[in-house]
Amino acid sequence: MPMKPKSPKTPSSKKESEEADVGTVHEEVEVPVASEVVFRKVWRIKQFHKTISKKDSLDSPVFRCSVNGMTTLWNISVRFWKGPHGKKITNPLVVCLNLTGCESEETGQARVRFQFGVWDAKIRHWECCSISSMVLNLQNSHELISVGYKSLGILERHIDSSKDVQIMVKLQIIQSDEDVHSLSQDMGRLMGTQDSKDTLIECTCGEDDRPVNVHSWIIKCRSTKLGNRLLDYQDEKDKNIKYKLQLTDYSHGLISELVRYIYTDKVDNADKYSQKLLHLSTRFNLPGLTALCERSLIESLTPCNVPNILLLADQCGCENLRKAALHYCENSVEIKDNVHIGGKTLAWRVMEMVNPDLFQEACESIGSSSSNIDSTGTTGSWSD
Template sequence: MMNYHMANCMNTWLHIGEKVINPVKVKTAAMELFVHQVSDAVFKYTWVVKNYSKFVAAHEGFDSPPFEVNINGMHTKWGLSIRFWKGTDGHRLLNPIVLCLNQISRKNVFQIISDDDFNESSVMSQHNKKIHISFQFGLFNHSNGQDDPISVTSCSLPAQSSQDLISVGFQEVFIKKRHLDAKGNIIIMVKLQMHSNEEKEKHTLSNDMQKMMELIQSIRREDVDASLPDIVILTAQGEDFPVHRHIMACRSKVFAELFESPVGTNGHTLHKILPRGASNFMNVHKFDMDDLSKECLQQLVNYAYTDRVKGLDAHANALLAAAERYALPGLKTLCAQSLANTIQPGNVANLLLLADRCHCHALKQKALSYCEGHAKRICKNLAWKVMEVISPKLFQEACEVGLGDSSPRLG
């Protein structure tokens, strides 16, 4: 039986009930969901694999029952599958497993088009649409009663109807003792979120704020009007970033304290300019923030106005530190999620140091989990040696999750 629970219209969580693996094909029920935007909904599917240890010994791979996600006239059918790597000797490896997400079919029944979008060119563009998929696997941890999540993965698929099986993506997953219950069962989950590249936020606050920010950053100094920015932030390279005092102060208590400081302190100066067509000079307060590069400050301001960051992957390290320094917890979360997707043997030590320095528990736990699952692939590079000297407690913590015992290279 398929059960759905709607928390709220925005950021809806839908739970697709437990499915027990069975060699008999199961016909799944389906429910249609309508939301303002497809990306408002996050779907969660749970797959219970009974007698996992015995089952994997007898099968080269196996698939979950199919499950359907029907939203705004887009009908999709999905499935999970487990496959195995083979070693150099040709024998199958039982750990780690390869967990795959597959789109079995897609059918677009109709499209909901707003009055603003209803024109010939927009209708024709429906054929060029892509659906952007974000998904996250997890394994239920029986020792603490919570899911052990794996990093979020994203990809794009053609939006048109299709009956072809498409492999959306896969992740290496390590099955630990904590993932097996007393009967040898494991519980696998996947969270699934979709949005279209044509899904526009034409009448949202974030979109309007984006326009305002672009406007004030495109004007020349002599064009500044009293109704526009009243604060200018200076970067290390001397670049000007005009902003609104109240917007930045509401977003960050650190900025609020900076802006309230007397002129002459905290890099605070007063600059007089004459706007175009005006007869009187106006005062614009300037703040020197030479700890941020132009690119980093641009993205920080973009986040403050819109809750979004463009090209986050390229600046996530610097932005995480800036988010911690200027008390922007939402930006900190975005950076942590982005960095968690980049963890690999060569950078895990650097990310542990960064997470520890920025008090980012989520990223630290992701990095430690990676160390636990990939101990034999991690060598003691310079970053590990630095960690051992400047943060011996963190180094010991990493060793305790498996590095010290399973990898003599870190000894």
């Protein structure tokens, strides 16, 4: 079992005395659908190079994820590859996610989705690995289970001014019973059947793409603007098709994701389609999809794409995304170099030409604040 860091005697004694007097408080999240909750935990490793040079392994403090009466306990561990002669290799690291215990009144399977990231201290941005998943049997137990690992390279840009490194993990716990019985899952199954579908969506299809057929009633319920675009139609091959929706300017993949959202409130390929879906969401008045796309785009901000996302946010009237992109510009040395005279990249030059007011606002934001929305934490500490 991973060892928790020892606290100084005096503060520890004082804490125990306070607990005896007033008890303790812990956090538990209650939500209609637990799978919508994403736990985000950040581990700050103090004096990174010095710390890993002295240790053969490193474990984070145990952290708790509690939702709807089920509590899981986790930690992140760092392990090292061995060279040909058995010598420890300190870069890249092996970063592991471990389930250290579970407290639940009911047993059952759950799918765990997780994603590691490391903080780029130079541009103040999380560099994230790909999302991984694993199915686990959750029951009352305190046995350590290794859920997954990633090989993570730590470079100079990841070392902050205090010589610390921050490693992040995002966790999503999806219980099987919830998947089976949720409205979203039932609507997903309805979307996958051909029963009583009466509307054909015309879009740009490839040779292997199947026609996109949907229920007119759900189109009308979800978007009045899309409902008003339904045209009376009769398909000679299928007499049940009564309506046609012309969206021929859009690809089959994009329309499939739009349909998935309309039925289930979810998008499977947000990373790929979020920019184009944002246009569709504002055009057809789907505010839930707008918020989903904004979250995806905010998480994907980089010095290279921030000018394009700023233009997109301004064009679509998405104030939250616009503010987040401007905030991202603050204190970024790389962005400052890209925007200064003689160093503008093509994306910034395009913004300056097509939207000079927005370009000027972005320039004013660069270097205007020293704020940091992430908690600095303490030695071996966690911040949510």
